[in-house]
Amino acid sequence: MVRRPSRRAYVGQWIFLLAVIAGAGLLLRMLAENLALRNMHFGFGFLASPAHFDIPFHLISWSIFDNYGRALLVSLLNTLLVSAMGIVAATLLGLTVGIMRLSVNWLIRNLALVFIESVRNTPQLVQIIFWYFAVLQALPPPRGSIVIPGGLFLNVRGLYVPDVIMSEGGLFAWLAAIALVATPFAWRLKFGAKRVGPWALLLPICAAGLLAAGTERIEFPKLTGFNITGGTQVPPELVALWAGLSIYSSAFIAEIVRSAIEAVPKGQHEAAQSMGLRRAPVLFLIVLPQAIRIMVPQLTSQYLNLIKSSTLGAAVAYPEIFQIFAGTVMNQANKEVETIIIVMAVFLAINLLASAFMNWYNERVALVER
Amino acid sequence: MIRHFAKGFPCVAALAGLLGLASGGALAQNEVKSPTLDAVKKRGQLICGVDTGIPGFAFQDSAGKWQGLDVAYCRALAAAVLGDPEKVKYVGTTSKVRFSVLQSGEIDVLIRDSTHTLTRNTELGLAEPAVNFFTGESFMVRKALNVAHVKELNGATICVLTGTTLELNIADFGRANNIKINTLLFEKPEEAFAAAEAGRCDGYTDDGGSVAASRSAMKNPADWVILPELISREFLGSYTRQGDERWSILVKWVHYAMLEGEVLGITKANVDQIKGETKDPETRGFLGLEGNFGKFLGVDNDWCYKIIKSVGNYGENYEMYFGPNALALPRGWNELYTKGGLQAPLPWR
Numbered sequence: 172m173v174r175r176p177s178r179r180a181y182v183g184q185w186i187f188l189l190a191v192i193a194g195a196g197l198l199l200r201m202l203a204e205n206l207a208l209r210n211m212h213f214g215f216g217f218l219a220s221p222a223h224f225d226i227p228f229h230l231i232s233w234s235i236f237d238n239y240g241r242a243l244l245v246s247l248l249n250t251l252l253v254s255a256m257g258i259v260a261a262t263l264l265g266l267t268v269g270i271m272r273l274s275v276n277w278l279i280r281n282l283a284l285v286f287i288e289s290v291r292n293t294p295q296l297v298q299i300i301f302w303y304f305a306v307l308q309a310l311p312p313p314r315g316s317i318v319i320p321g322g323l324f325l326n327v328r329g330l331y332v333p334d335v336i337m338s339e340g341g342l343f344a345w346l347a348a349i350a351l352v353a354t355p356f357a358w359r360l361k362f363g364a365k366r367v368g369p370w371a372l373l374l375p376i377c378a379a380g381l382l383a384a385g386t387e388r389i390e391f392p393k394l395t396g397f398n399i400t401g402g403t404q405v406p407p408e409l410v411a412l413w414a415g416l417s418i419y420s421s422a423f424i425a426e427i428v429r430s431a432i433e434a435v436p437k438g439q440h441e442a443a444q445s446m447g448l449r450r451a452p453v454l455f456l457i458v459l460p461q462a463i464r465i466m467v468p469q470l471t472s473q474y475l476n477l478i479k480s481s482t483l484g485a486a487v488a489y490p491e492i493f494q495i496f497a498g499t500v501m502n503q504a505n506k507e508v509e510t511i512i513i514v515m516a517v518f519l520a521i522n523l524l525a526s527a528f529m530n531w532y533n534e535r536v537a538l539v540e541r
Numbered sequence: 542m543i544r545h546f547a548k549g550f551p552c553v554a555a556l557a558g559l560l561g562l563a564s565g566g567a568l569a570q571n572e573v574k575s576p577t578l579d580a581v582k583k584r585g586q587l588i589c590g591v592d593t594g595i596p597g598f599a600f601q602d603s604a605g606k607w608q609g610l611d612v613a614y615c616r617a618l619a620a621a622v623l624g625d626p627e628k629v630k631y632v633g634t635t636s637k638v639r640f641s642v643l644q645s646g647e648i649d650v651l652i653r654d655s656t657h658t659l660t661r662n663t664e665l666g667l668a669e670p671a672v673n674f675f676t677g678e679s680f681m682v683r684k685a686l687n688v689a690h691v692k693e694l695n696g697a698t699i700c701v702l703t704g705t706t707l708e709l710n711i712a713d714f715g716r717a718n719n720i721k722i723n724t725l726l727f728e729k730p731e732e733a734f735a736a737a738e739a740g741r742c743d744g745y746t747d748d749g750g751s752v753a754a755s756r757s758a759m760k761n762p763a764d765w766v767i768l769p770e771l772i773s774r775e776f777l778g779s780y781t782r783q784g785d786e787r788w789s790i791l792v793k794w795v796h797y798a799m800l801e802g803e804v805l806g807i808t809k810a811n812v813d814q815i816k817g818e819t820k821d822p823e824t825r826g827f828l829g830l831e832g833n834f835g836k837f838l839g840v841d842n843d844w845c846y847k848i849i850k851s852v853g854n855y856g857e858n859y860e861m862y863f864g865p866n867a868l869a870l871p872r873g874w875n876e877l878y879t880k881g882g883l884q885a886p887l888p889w890r
Contacts (some may be wrong), residue, residue: 208667209644209782224708225715225724227698235712300732307739327740328698400696407741464622485703486732488725498637498703499726505664507641 219502224499226490228406239500246495247517253412254478260417265424272429290422296483299415303487305408313399322391330405331392343385347378408489420477427469431462464536471529475522553844573839575787586628590648593633596754597862598654601690607631609728613651613858614673618795621844626851634706640665643780650792656706668789670865671796672778674885675874677771678710679752682744684766691770695720700733700742707746710773734758748768748775753868798845800886801827802854803877809853834889
């Protein structure tokens with residue numbers, strides 16, 4: 172029929188694609204059919220109906236009059252927050268433990284080994300619940316709050332920090348944020364032959380000035396009735412989930428770091444040492460930059476795992492997307508199929524974006540062979 | 542494609558209606574057509590969806606045997622249909638999956654302290670045959686807080702289970718009374734209890750019966766008080782699938798049989814004696830000595846006798862699982878209508 176192999180491959184691929192689409196269509200049709208049999212209707216219109224329930228921890232404003240769509244956004248931001256915090260902490264901790272694992276000091280080396288083996292070999296959910304109750308048990312009740320200088324309170328309900336209330340609708344805060352983000356780019360800018368370099372540090376100073384100018388008042392937390400009111404509360408659920416996610420992942424990352432460092436040819440090490448470099452510069456200037464190339468693909472999958480594991484937060488009452496959307500909203504809106512589809516699509520999107528970023532970074536650091 | 546299907550749906554519904562009519566005609570000859578009832582009889586076992594474990598409603602005792610008010614209903618239904626209360630397979634369902642499990646046909650009936658609501662009846666397409674426990678959302682708080690009423694909980698944090706109607710009630714109550722009660726949402730009761738115990742929240746909320754059960758599960762129950770108000774109506778009862786009207790009717794009348802037993806003063810202990818001696822036409826009809834009420838439902842004529850003989854009447858079961866020796870929950874709304882309660886069986890006529 173089609174003689175030329177290259178064209179035959181093309182035709183084959185198209186037929187396969189059509190088959191996949193037809194299969195998906197059939198599944199959708201069956202879904203609609205089965206839902207209709209049960210007097211249920213498939214659709215996403217419920218996102219616009221009011222939620223009428225409270226979300227205990229939110230980064231953007233939330234009231235019980237907001238709709239399910241905003242509940243999705245609020246819980247998504249909570250998921251992103253704990254994932255981002257987890258990735259940063261897991262990377263730093265993993266890097267440290269991984270380097271410790273290669274130390275010449277017996278104690279340091281074996282401490283790292285014990286840490287890795289005990290963390291890696293116990294279930295993550297158990298660890299998260301352990302951290303949650305460890306945190307809760309360690310902290311005093313609200314009336315016996317630990318007062319931290321600067322108007323901070325710490326108790327079993329969380330860490331209370333002063334709330335900065337901005338005037339002008341937060342315009343200054345946005346400008347300050349832009350200035351901060353622009354700093355590293357400004358550092359690399361060149362005017363003629365001269366780099367901007369340390370002059371870029373003027374930007375964060377400006378940002379601080381903008382923040383100071385935009386601050387209307389600072390609301391300090393204070394003890395009233397049952398609880399501490401005012402200020403922003405960092406709930407212990409966030410801290411426990413953060414600890415559980417980052418400590419667990421850091422054990423795996425430590426092993427990735429160790430194996431990547433060991434994979435750098437020994438000659439590199441020896442050559443650097445023979446040039447008279449001390450141990451730290453050898454590690455940070457010669458070995459690690461080469462090891463990063465080996466690490467990145469494996470790190471990517473660790474990061475993706477961490478993001479997905481954030482759904483375990485439901486066990487410790489952290490209002491992330493799985494708990495709020497695939498729990499409360501699913502139950503209240505009576506839309507099981509739709510909510511699960513949305514949650515899966517959101518995780519797919521987050522993870523595809525994360526892995527796209529890591530692939531871009533991988534290409535940047537990868538060895539360019541000519 | 543979906544719209545196309547929705548268009549076809551009325552035809553299917555009409556066809557189903559015709560089938561229903563046909564079965565209505567067959568009923569004149571005392572034949573009950575119910576796919577679920579037929580399946581249960583053929584299988585020789587009832588598959589009953591219950592709670593995963595909550596004192597009072599459904600829990601496993603130290604011997605691994607299921608106990609509780611909801612479990613008694615499963616046993617009663619099995620006794621009525623199959624003549625043996627032991628022929629039940631229990632499926633523990635979480636609040637998140639319970640309705641999907643029922644819709645998919647994995648279980649025959651869901652008797653799992655579930656609130657009857659409008660949307661579950663319509664949007665979820667489920668039938669709500671009978672309410673076996675009238676209660677409302679209740680609060681348990683730490684005694685040391687010195688709180689006497691729910692309205693004084695402004696600013697307090699309460700541990701709640703997610704996937705229930707409770708979150709909505711709290712928000713509504715707060716809005717109506719202009720107070721703010723903070724919530725902390727847990728997946729499972731164990732973590733919620735532990736968090737309350739650790740002082741992360743000031744109290745715990747659930748349906749009245751469950752709160753009494755939770756209090757008994759705390760390390761020191763005397764440290765906790767149950768507030769007098771119920772902030773919502775939570776009328777808990779059985780669920781069946783729509784489209785099998787006869788099965789729903791049977792589930793409903795099994796509930797009434799439990800109540801009627803109490804109205805007539807027939808208990809597990811005296812049912813044999815009464816059956817032998819009674820001349821009261823109502824009692825004789827109830828126990829299947831006269832009339833053919835069982836046939837109308839598609840079960841044996843002595844179905845009520847079997848129910849009372851194997852599980853006892855409603856009052857006996859309430860006493861066993863919620864009475865002073867169990868969770869010490871006053872009967873309140875769950876008293877018989879003759880004693881000022883809401884539990885009222887329809888007449889055997």
